[in-house]
Amino acid sequence: MTPREKAKELAQRFIDNAYAENVQGLYTPIAQKCALICVDEIIELLKSMGKYKVVDINLVVGSCEANFWSNVKSEIEKL
Numbered sequence: 001m002t003p004r005e006k007a008k009e010l011a012q013r014f015i016d017n018a019y020a021e022n023v024q025g026l027y028t029p030i031a032q033k034c035a036l037i038c039v040d041e042i043i044e045l046l047k048s049m050g051k052y053k054v055v056d057i058n059l060v061v062g063s064c065e066a067n068f069w070s071n072v073k074s075e076i077e078k079l
Contacts, residue, residue, distance in 0.1 A: 003071030010035040010072070011079055032076055039073045 001009075014031035043066070046052035052066035 003068060004075040006072045007035070007075035007079060010038060011076060032079055035076050036073065039069055039076065042069050043073070
């Protein structure tokens, strides 16, 4: 799964759940914010494990997981 596919999947899961729990539903930007919260939590976990380090705004050094979740975050922000 690509980071873009994962970003869409996460946002869609929040949209689906928001509409299932509330007749009026939540808007996509809210679902995107929720997905970003989840991704930020994963990134914080990777940081605590020493698998994620931001060298500068354009460069993430770490494991494959760190690069993947950094890309997922970027893709969510583009949705």
